[in-house]
Amino acid sequence: MGPVLPTFVCVDSQSMAQVRSALVKKKGLLLKGVVKKSTTQVFINHCILPRLLFSPEDALFCAKFAALLHDVGTPGFSSIQYYDKVAREVSALLNCVTRSEATNLGVFLLETLTLLTRWRSSSRIYDKEVGAGMQWQHRSDGVVTLHVLAMSVRARVCG
Secondary structure, X not given: OOOHHHHHHHHHHHHHHHHHHHHHHHHHHHOOOOOHXXXXXXXXXXXXXXXXXXXXXXXXXXXXXXXXXXXXXXXXXOHHHXXXXXXXXXXXXXXXXXXXXXXXXXXXXXXXXXXXXXXHHOHHHHHHHHHOOOOOOEOOOOOEOHHHHHHHHXXXXXX
């Protein structure tokens, strides 16, 4: 029975690598056609919320998938706006869901906050994982606006 688990883990890792590779190749098409201003809200409403309440495994998938979109630099996906909306809106769902859904939401928030806490734990980690992959947006006057929001989200969500 011992060799089964390592084989399973190896196959699972290969599958994950294939999915990640396919995602990297098609990342430009993922959010194509979504109005830029509403991308984050559309993503949360249509991709995250319906699935995260379904089961603990789905909740974990949602948190990891959003982190993966950030990690691969998906065009049009603003990590800062996403995590800001999660902190403000998704956590408010706890007051209007069933016990089972609340458990699933807890799994999602735990995974999400674990990532944000990691980013908060070290400026080196933050600069490496967030600064390098962030979808920075500029106002018409050229000022980077999301960096200030990023610091605000870090402080609000992670204490």
